[in-house]
Amino acid sequence: MTYAKAVADGIWAANAAKVGYIPSVTVAPIIKALVASDGGSDGVSPRVTPLSREEEAIGVLGAFALTGALGAVVMQDNGFGNALTALTTFPLSYHLPLLIFANARGGLGEYNSMIHSISQPVPAVLRAFGVPVVELDRRNDVDDWRDTVREAGVHAVMTYRPVVVLGSFWNTDGMVA
Amino acid sequence: MRRIEALEVLAELCGRHPVVVTCAATSRELAAVRDGDNHFYLLDAMGLVGSVATGLALGLDPDRPKVVGIEGDGSLLMNPNVLPTGGYLAPANLLLVLLDNGVYGSTGALPTYSSRVDVEALAAAAGWTTRSTDTADGLRTAFADLLDVDEPAFLHVRIEPGNAPDVAKLLLDPVSLRDRFARWLREDHLAAGRNS
Numbered sequence: 001m002t003y004a005k006a007v008a009d010g011i012w013a014a015n016a017a018k019v020g021y022i023p024s025v026t027v028a029p030i031i032k033a034l035v036a037s038d039g040g041s042d043g044v045s046p047r048v049t050p051l052s053r054e055e056e057a058i059g060v061l062g063a064f065a066l067t068g069a070l071g072a073v074v075m076q077d078n079g080f081g082n083a084l085t086a087l088t089t090f091p092l093s094y095h096l097p098l099l100i101f102a103n104a105r106g107g108l109g110e111y112n113s114m115i116h117s118i119s120q121p122v123p124a125v126l127r128a129f130g131v132p133v134v135e136l137d138r139r140n141d142v143d144d145w146r147d148t149v150r151e152a153g154v155h156a157v158m159t160y161r162p163v164v165v166l167g168s169f170w171n172t173d174g175m176v177a
Numbered sequence: 178m179r180r181i182e183a184l185e186v187l188a189e190l191c192g193r194h195p196v197v198v199t200c201a202a203t204s205r206e207l208a209a210v211r212d213g214d215n216h217f218y219l220l221d222a223m224g225l226v227g228s229v230a231t232g233l234a235l236g237l238d239p240d241r242p243k244v245v246g247i248e249g250d251g252s253l254l255m256n257p258n259v260l261p262t263g264g265y266l267a268p269a270n271l272l273l274v275l276l277d278n279g280v281y282g283s284t285g286a287l288p289t290y291s292s293r294v295d296v297e298a299l300a301a302a303a304g305w306t307t308r309s310t311d312t313a314d315g316l317r318t319a320f321a322d323l324l325d326v327d328e329p330a331f332l333h334v335r336i337e338p339g340n341a342p343d344v345a346k347l348l349l350d351p352v353s354l355r356d357r358f359a360r361w362l363r364e365d366h367l368a369a370g371r372n373s
């Protein structure tokens with residue numbers, strides 16, 4: 001199993017009804033795995049769809065909780081700047097479960113000379129807003145990635161709020177960027 | 178037509194529909210005209226009505242009454258992605274009503290783009306079926322027309338600038354709004370579908 005497949009399996013194991021994603025080269029293998037296991041192709045399947053920006057992903061997938069289902073968002077951590085107002089004023093304020101997996105940038109293995117400016121403070125920023133954050137990296141094996149993503153979704157449902165899993169792919173079988 | 182007059186018509190038309198309503202004066206005036214468990218007020222988050230309504234439409238039974246979003250021009254123009262995203266995902270059970278007064282009505286009546294940008298044409302270009310009106314009767318007719326289309330529907334309603342006087346602020350706990358709306362969806366909207 002690859003780390004990307006582990007994330008995809010964890011999202012389905014959390015019982016996500018719908019997944020929206022904002023693309024990055026790092027999340028592309030996760031999307032491929034999600035789509036393949038959902039009978040789709042070319043980045044789209046019955047339960048998986050591209051979206052064009054992070055705040056709309058929070059709105060579209062957060063709304064699933066109103067129907068009693070769990071929505072999931074797959075994105076890159078530099079998009080949390082776009083997502084924060086929607087995240088805090090919609091699912092966080094209305095106590096709506098939402099599972100968010102974001103790949104972490106700006107750390108070990110990073111080539112880009114500025115992305116750390118947004119990505120490195122993301123865990124602290126999210127925690128300052130009261131959003132639970134779970135961090136994964138090379139020290140966790142693939143089974144732990146899958147189980148952690150699944151349990152983060154369960155935790156979101158149990159605690160009626162968005163939960164973020166940040167995964168750093170450096171020194172895994174995946175790509176940092 | 179003033180906003181509150183358009184909302185009086187919409188409140189009457191939307192009794193069986195899940196309704197997602199934009200923040201501030203629009204939510205406040207709709208709640209003053211008629212409150213209901215089927216109304217989901219977004220108390221902040223400008224621009225999110227179309228996204229939330231799209232998600233709801235995707236998550237609900239498409240054979241039940243359509244999800245209605247009530248949005249303002251300033252708010253839609255803060256997140257115009259709603260139009261291409263709705264057109265791309267194309268839920269047939271989505272009707273977005275745009276109350277367009279040309280200004281950010283809740284924030285000092287500063288201008289939006291809508292005097293120079295044709296938002297109805299933007300919606301049409303993104304794949305929505307559109308209608309427009311500036312009268313109460315036109316609103317009733319266009320709303321009824323758009324309930325029959327099998328793709329996302331966009332109703333552009335030109336209204337006068339200005340807020341209704343002496344309408345109380347909406348000081349509700351968002352969690353209580355979520356509870357009553359989710360219960361209405363579960364026990365009324367979806368249950369009626371199962372029984373029909």
Ligand SMILES: [Mg+2]
Pocket residue numbers: 249250251276277278279280281282289
């Ligand atoms: Mg306006």
